[in-house]
Amino acid sequence: MSTFQAPKGTYDLIPPDSATYLAVREAIAAPLRDSGYGYIETPGFENVELFARGVGESTDIVTKEMYAFETKGGDRLALRPEGTASVLRAALEANLHKTGNLPVKLWYSGSYYRYERPQKGRYRHFSQVGAEAIGAEDPALDAELIILADQAYRSLGLQNFRILLNSLGDKECRPVYRAALQDFLRGLDLDEDTLRRADINPLRVLDDKREAVQKQLGDAPLLRDYLCDACKAYHEEVRELITAAGVAFEDDLKLVRGLDYYTRTTFEFVHDGLGSQSAVGGGGRYDGLSEMIGGPALPSVGWALGVDRTVLALEAEGVALELPATTSVYAVPLGEEARRLLFAKVTELRKVGIAADFAYGGKGLKGAMKNANRSGARYTVVAGERDLAEGVVQLKDMESGEQVAVGVNEIVAELEARLG
Structure with missing residues (x-):
């Protein structure tokens, strides 16, 4: 046995198991390539401010989970904890949005890093395949991405997954809801850290998984009741398009993704066989992210699907992929x-x-x-x-x-x- 082992919370992909991971990546990528998405690859680390601004300073990812460090030259960098901010940064830097061919449709595959408590389905190093459609505000684009993810999962033989769907409103209607939610949260018995989070981004409190917090949120105001007419119409069209495509989903009025940049459409893919780490992927619309990181207004939508958790979902269902022989x-x-x-x-x-x-x-x-x-x-x-x-x-x-x-x-x- 070697003197050294893989760092805590990480893993090595070795044959024959690695063949399953490659097959999952390919199954997710295939419908994207067939739908006009081009491959993009970004560095494994970025300026730490990219994630602080884009992901959100109040998120656990930024405050607790990022691997941040200072280089010998004094640059503050971070290993990428997610893919969207990096992909959008790269698209802006390359001026892809100025080609006149919007939306810019991109897909990627890679490793990501978060300092979390290791457990089954949650690692400090994990693999994702993601897709981003940059520069168009169109319910059909949101629906397309949800349908493509559903297609990818079903091509693998997965059946016991569910799609949760919600709308987070936009800059016109969400501030009113934000104020109402803050008033509600201030009346609860919450710890100091959670109250601080409620002041910065109260929607993040809804995503708190602790039972002590969740049991107090039963009467929390729902964003649905505060949506403006434009957001209601947009969300209804997304629902209609998904339904017409034969894709089943569930309305989850309390669904909040763990990143601050989401607006309007938000969705999550969950699998009932994975216990507490039930999410196998998710995404949504992020119309304001480009401006947050210094770019022009570029309404966009995307998702990331976890390769590791998809493999666990296959195991939970007893699905064995038909893998090509490595040697004939x-x-x-x-x-x-x-x-x-x-x-x-x-x-x-x-x-x-x-x-x-x-x-x-x-x-x-x-x-x-x-x-x-x-x-x-x-x-x-x-x-x-x-x-x-x-x-x-x-x-x-x-x-x-x-x-x-x-x-x-x-x-x-x-x-x-x-x-x-």
Whole structure:
């Protein structure tokens, strides 16, 4: 065992489990690519102020969970705790919003970092796939993203997830609700830290998961009762479009996401098999975020889906993904001449798109065949001195056990035909 281990709250992705994570990422990304979203990749760290302004100074993410540090040059940086602020920063820096082709539709995949108490489904290092549509205020765009996430989950075989939907209003109607909520919260028996949060952003108190807080919020005013006519109409159209697409959802009038930048549409994907960490993804509209980080007004909407939690949801439902074999052909040479010949054939197979591996390390037939079995290869190609003297190799079907002699010069074409 190594002297070193993965830091607390983190994990290593290693075969064969890593194949499931890759399949989940691909399943989420596929409908995005088919819907005009282009791939974007941003640095793993950013100026700490980007998150303080964008995510919100009163959020747990900024006050308690960010990995922030100062460089030798005096720059204050933070490992990214979420993806939206970084993606919007990159889009603004590259002037993508000035191309005239709005919305700018982007998707990303990467690792994120939060200093949290490690538990199942909540890590200090986690993986997400996200999507952002920047520069358009359109209920159809909100609906599109919700539908695409639903499509991704269902393509994986997930069934026991639910979509929670709410509206957080906008800059016209939310201030009135904010004042009413603050008045309500000031009358509760809350600790000093929670009262401070209520003064900065009272909606964040609604997202407090502690039972001592939640049991006092039963009579809290609902944002629905304060929405302006424009926000009501916008939200109703989102609901109608999702319904018309055959996507089921639940209205959750107390749903508040954990980031301060959300406006109007907000949604969460929850899975009933994950216990307290039931959220597998979520997102919403963030029409004011661009201005918060120094850009122009750019109404936008997006989501992030947790790869780790999606894998846990698959396990909870007992869903086993059909993963492609990493190796289709395994070559076993017996002797130096066979080693050189089969190594060349493996290279040829790879060039024509066949996944092939080789028995490295000079193992004998018994040990090499054990490796062939472990590899999951459909076919094994074996060659020894007698075979080469006859100009053939032995081709074994690992499923049926059938073994036939095939000419050395025909083996690549034979395998192409069998695997094609």
